[in-house]
Amino acid sequence: MFVSTKINxxxxxxxxxxxxxxxxxxxxxxxxxxxxxxxxTVMQKVARTGxxxxxxxRDALPFAYSDSQGKLIGYSVDMLxxxxxxxxxxxxxxxxxxxxxxxxxxxIPKIINRQVDIICDASSFTxxxxxxxxxxxxxxxxxxxxxxxxxxxxxxxESLINKRxxxxxxxxxxxxxxxxxxxxxxxxxxxxxxxxxxxxxxxIDAFAxxxxxxxxxxxxxxxxxxxxxxSAGGYAIAPPRPYSREGIACMVPENNSxxxxxxxxxxxxxxxGFVNDNPKYVAIFDRWFGSQGVVFxxxxxxxxxxxxxxxxxxxxxxxxxxxx
Numbered sequence: 001m002f003v004s005t006k007i008n009x010x011x012x013x014x015x016x017x018x019x020x021x022x023x024x025x026x027x028x029x030x031x032x033x034x035x036x037x038x039x040x041t042v043m044q045k046v047a048r049t050g051x052x053x054x055x056x057x058r059d060a061l062p063f064a065y066s067d068s069q070g071k072l073i074g075y076s077v078d079m080l081x082x083x084x085x086x087x088x089x090x091x092x093x094x095x096x097x098x099x100x101x102x103x104x105x106x107x108i109p110k111i112i113n114r115q116v117d118i119i120c121d122a123s124s125f126t127x128x129x130x131x132x133x134x135x136x137x138x139x140x141x142x143x144x145x146x147x148x149x150x151x152x153x154x155x156x157x158e159s160l161i162n163k164r165x166x167x168x169x170x171x172x173x174x175x176x177x178x179x180x181x182x183x184x185x186x187x188x189x190x191x192x193x194x195x196x197x198x199x200x201x202x203x204i205d206a207f208a209x210x211x212x213x214x215x216x217x218x219x220x221x222x223x224x225x226x227x228x229x230x231s232a233g234g235y236a237i238a239p240p241r242p243y244s245r246e247g248i249a250c251m252v253p254e255n256n257s258x259x260x261x262x263x264x265x266x267x268x269x270x271x272x273g274f275v276n277d278n279p280k281y282v283a284i285f286d287r288w289f290g291s292q293g294v295v296f297x298x299x300x301x302x303x304x305x306x307x308x309x310x311x312x313x314x315x316x317x318x319x320x321x322x323x324x
Contacts, residue, residue, distance in 0.1 A: 057121035061216040124246035143242025144176035146206040155230035166195040166207040176244035271309040
C-alpha cells in the first residue's frame, strides 16, 4: 500500500526553509539538466571509459579518408594515434581510439553535443568556429584552390564571375570563394566525391577545396591529364597563389584545457621530431607526403609545411628528448 507523506515546513524558521527550498531546486535542476551540474571533462571521461572517441573525415585524402576496406586512415588519423599514446602515458592505462566518420557540417555539432571528444581531419580555424569549440595548434598548412578542366582559363578572381563553383557548405573554402569573387555562383555538395563527379560531368565549372586534398584527388584520378589545379594566378603559375592560406588543426570541446594540453603536447612532439629528422616522425610524414607517399608534395608545398612546423616549435619550449 502506498502512503502519501506531507512535510509541514510552516513551523520552521525562514532561514531553514530557504536552505531546504534551494536544495530541492538544485536537485530538480540536476535531474532535468544533467549537463548543468558537474559536467564531465574529456579527460575524466577518457579515464573512466578507457575510450577516446574521435571524429574524422571520410573523404579528405590524405588527411583523413576511408580506404578500400572502409577503414579510416590518413595523416590526421596518425595525429589522433599519437594523441591516444600520450593519453595512455598520462593516465597510466590503455586507451582505445574509436574513430567516427563525420561530414564537415556534422563536426561542430558532434563536439558540442559531446558525441565525439575531438575532431582531427582537415579543419581550419575561424573566429566563428572558435565561439563554439577550441582549436589545437596547427600541425599542417593548406590553402583554397580550385580544380578545373585543363582547357579552362579559370583561376583569377575575375575569371570566376558568374561561374559555377562547387563547394562543401560550412567550409573555409566556401568563405574563401565568397570573399575573392562574390559574383561566383556557388553550387553546394555534401561530399567531395559529388563535387569531383559534377566537374567531370560538366555540371560545374570548378570545384574549390584544400590544395593538398585537390592534389590527392588529381594524383589518384584515372583521367588526371584532363584536369588541373588553379589558384589566384591560374594553373600554370608556380609557386601557386591560393585564394586563402590556412592551418590544419584539431577541434575539441570548450573548457577542456587539460585535454587540450595533451593534444598540443602530442602535436608539438611530432613536429619537433620531424624537423629534427627523428626517423619515427619522418616516417609518419612521408607515409602521406613523401616521394612514395599517398600524395607527393612538390618542393614549394613541402617547404611551406616544414616552415609552419618550425614556427610552431619556436613558439613552444622544446620537448625533452626522453619523451620523443
